[in-house]
Amino acid sequence: xxxxxxxxxxAFFVSVEELFDPSLKGKPVVVGGKADQRGVVSAASYAAxxxxxxxxxxxxxxxxxxxxxxxVEGHRERYTEYSRKVYTVLQSFTPxxxxxxxxxxxxxxxxxxRLHGPPLEAAHKLHNAVKAATDLNCSxxxxxxxxxxxxxxxxxxxNGILWIPPGQEAxxxxxxxxxxxxxxxxxxxQNLHACGIRKVGDLAKLDPAFIEQRFGxxxxxxxxxxxxxxxxxxxxxxxxxxxxxxxxxxxHTFMTDTADTDTLDAMLVKLSEKVARRLxxxxxxxxxxxxxxxxxxxxxxxRSKTLDHATQIDTELxxxxxxxxxxxxxxxxxxxxxxxxxxxxxxxxxxxxxxxTRTDNWRKALAAVDKIRGKYGDDGIVSLAAGMPAQFRxxxxxxxxxxxxxxxxxxxxxxxxxxxx
DNA sequence: TCTGGGGTCCTAGGACCC
DNA sequence: TCTGGGGTCCTAGGACCC
Numbered sequence: 361x362x363x364x365x366x367x368x369x370x371a372f373f374v375s376v377e378e379l380f381d382p383s384l385k386g387k388p389v390v391v392g393g394k395a396d397q398r399g400v401v402s403a404a405s406y407a408a409x410x411x412x413x414x415x416x417x418x419x420x421x422x423x424x425x426x427x428x429x430x431x432v433e434g435h436r437e438r439y440t441e442y443s444r445k446v447y448t449v450l451q452s453f454t455p456x457x458x459x460x461x462x463x464x465x466x467x468x469x470x471x472x473x474r475l476h477g478p479p480l481e482a483a484h485k486l487h488n489a490v491k492a493a494t495d496l497n498c499s500x501x502x503x504x505x506x507x508x509x510x511x512x513x514x515x516x517x518x519n520g521i522l523w524i525p526p527g528q529e530a531x532x533x534x535x536x537x538x539x540x541x542x543x544x545x546x547x548x549x550q551n552l553h554a555c556g557i558r559k560v561g562d563l564a565k566l567d568p569a570f571i572e573q574r575f576g577x578x579x580x581x582x583x584x585x586x587x588x589x590x591x592x593x594x595x596x597x598x599x600x601x602x603x604x605x606x607x608x609x610x611x612h613t614f615m616t617d618t619a620d621t622d623t624l625d626a627m628l629v630k631l632s633e634k635v636a637r638r639l640x641x642x643x644x645x646x647x648x649x650x651x652x653x654x655x656x657x658x659x660x661x662x663r664s665k666t667l668d669h670a671t672q673i674d675t676e677l678x679x680x681x682x683x684x685x686x687x688x689x690x691x692x693x694x695x696x697x698x699x700x701x702x703x704x705x706x707x708x709x710x711x712x713x714x715x716x717t718r719t720d721n722w723r724k725a726l727a728a729v730d731k732i733r734g735k736y737g738d739d740g741i742v743s744l745a746a747g748m749p750a751q752f753r754x755x756x757x758x759x760x761x762x763x764x765x766x767x768x769x770x771x772x773x774x775x776x777x778x779x780x781x
Numbered sequence: 782t783c784t785g786g787g788g789t790c791c792t793a794g795g796a797c798c799c
Numbered sequence: 800t801c802t803g804g805g806g807t808c809c810t811a812g813g814a815c816c817c
Contacts, residue, residue, distance in 0.1 A: 372817095392785080399785050400815090415817080421782040461788095461817045543790095545815050578791070580815095593790060594816095611786060648809085658784070664810060698786090 363479060364599075365467040365486070367450060368507035370518045372463035373403035375433055375496050376442050380435075387430040388413070389712040395423035395431045398613055402434060406518065439463075442494055449493045453486055456600040464513075466506055468599040503529065505590045506599075510542055529588030534561030541585050543594060544578060548582075551575070560586050565666045604641060604704065610634040611698030617656045619693040625743055628685055632678035633700035636671075639701055640730060645670030645708050646701030649680040654696035662690045670705045673722050677701065 370376070373391040378384045388408035389443060393399040401422050404413040411426035422429065443462045450457045456468035467483060476482035483500045490498050501512025502523040511533065516522035524532045533540075538560055539549045555574065557563050563571075563586035584591025595605075596715040611633045618624065628651070639646055650664035663684040671677060681699045 397785095398783090416784090418782055418784050421784085424782080461816075543815065547814060576792080606789065607787095608789065613785060650810095660812090661812060666809060672792085696785090 361470075362504050363469045363472075364464040364503060364509040365469050365478075365483065366506065367446075367465045367467065367486070367490070368496040368499050368501070368513040368517070369446065369463040370477035370499060371403055371405055372496070373439055374405040376438050377432060377434070379442075379495060380438065388426050389421050390419070390429045390431045391434040393419050393431065393433055394421075395419055395427075395429075398615060401595065424460060425473060439520060441495065442521055444491055445494050446496070446498075449489045450486070452489070453482070456598070458599045458601075461654075462488075466509070466599050469502075472487070479523050480521065483523070490605050503588075503658070505529070505588055506586045506595045507542065507585050507590050508532070511536070511540055514540065530561075530564060533586065533588055534559065534564065536560045541582070543585070543592065544581070548575075574688050604644065604706075606704065607700055607702045608635055608638045608642065608644075608646070609678075609698060609700040610638075611652060613654075613696045617693035617695045619691060622666075624685070624689075624694060624697065625682060627697050628681045628699060629674075629678045631697060632681050633674045635701050636674040636677050636726075637730060640726060641754060642704075644704040644706060645672050646677070647703035647705060648701070649677055649684070650698075650700040650702055651684045652696065652698035652700070653685065653694055655690075656693050656695055658695070660696075664702070666703065670703075670708060674700075674726065675722075691778050 367459040374384075375584065377389065377391060384405075386407060386477040387405065389405040390401055390408055390413060391404075397419050399419050401413060401415050401417045401419060403415055404422070408422075408426055408429050408746055411429075413422045413426050413429065419431065420779070422647050437463055440528065443459065443701075446466070447457065447459055450465055450467060454467050454469055454472055458466045469476070469479070472482065473479075476485060479502045483502055487498060487500060490496065496766055497519040499513045499516040499519060500521045501516060502521070503509040503512055504526045508524055508529050512522040512524055515536075515623045536559065537549075538544050539559060540554050541560060541563075544552070550565070552558070557566070566583065568580060568583040573579075575582060578592070581592030581594075586717070612631060613625075614623075635646075646667075647670045648664055648666045650662055652660065652662045654660045665680055665684055667676075667680065677699065
């Protein structure tokens with residue numbers, strides 16, 4: 361019989377902020393950005409939640425619901441630092457730990473009873489150890505499947521521990537809303553409601569063949585989850601096997617929508633550089649480049665291109681991204697741009713000898729730049745866009761949103777953008 | 782309400798090959 | 800010349816998670 365823990369930090373971002381500024385304690389706090397910014401709530405304190413504020417809610421909505429809340433941008437590095445501390449504590453209980461995100465982890469605690477005692481006792485020890493090391497609270501779910509352990513930790517919040525002994529899974533899940541099942545979001549919930557399915561118990565009672573017919577392959581996995589099983593790709597694989605990233609991406613939402621070609625080109629270059637940098641950090645090459653564009657009405661489009669060889673070079677990514685963008689763009693104002701590296705490979709793709717020398721030179725230059733950036737941050741160097749005209753380089757460094765409005769004549773600029781280095 | 786940014790997984794059609 | 804079916808790759812879109 362398997363034994364899994366799911367450890368979930370309570371209001372993680374807010375709690376870390378409180379460590380650095382204790383005056384925030386007990387107050388309505390919203391992490392995610394300023395109240396008038398475009399963006400959503402990353403985390404809300406329990407005091408803020410009383411006003412209906414919750415994560416993923418637009419910041420402006422949060423402000424309307426709770427104007428007295430303290431809005432903070434947040435400190436990513438601190439969250440990463442504390443996430444590592446938590447990981448270290450969890451590692452001391454079992455090597456089979458997998459961080460599912462920055463603030464939650466699965467532990468395979470099978471066979472640790474002699475070392476740590478029965479499940480609840482082990483969970484208390486673990487909870488206390490996390491608290492001692494970080495001064496942060498967490499909640500722990502315990503079950504024979506990861507799926508149920510995750511649902512448990514959610515039900516245990518805040519600062520609680522919940523164990524569902526083997527055989528009790530169905531009883532525990534049955535009265536819960538279908539939305540509580542990991543993987544069931546707004547859309548699936550609506551679809552299930554349309555079939556008269558509201559509780560997990562309703563789902564568990566159905567004939568799997570019916571669910572498969574209505575919801576496809578994915579429906580079968582859903583039926584399994586309703587019974588407390590780890591079905592579907594979600595809970596595949598052993599815990600503790602680190603996996604390589606499948607994609608690397610960066611995107612940016614403009615403060616105000618823009619149709620300015622130079623601003624958009626500069627942003628594509630900047631995003632491409634960031635993606636390339638991360639590819640090099642991971643030591644992987646991308647075969648496929650994808651862009652995303654979103655217009656003012658929120659309509660969103662993606663375009664992708666598989667290259668003849670995998671790359672991690674700024675200009676190759678940027679070139680592909682700009683080409684994809686200009687083929688798809690209708691010239692209407694843009695709200696968001698994104699650049700993605702996909703089909704990541706461990707090795708550089710097949711290249712010709714000439715390309716080889718060229719990329720080798722690039723590699724040396726990029727390694728040097730990465731080093732400087734590592735030391736001084738991204739602003740240590742303006743831009744790597746050697747293939748881009750000087751105008752772009754200046755703009756990349758500037759905040760594109762703050763550029764003064766320019767005349768309609770963009771011809772020469774566009775030409776220049778196409779030249780090669 | 783006016784909707785971030787970083788990801789994963791799934792589906793489905795068409796191309797292309799055997 | 801008309802016609803299969805399977806497998807894999809490419810592309811676009813979408814649901815979902817934190």
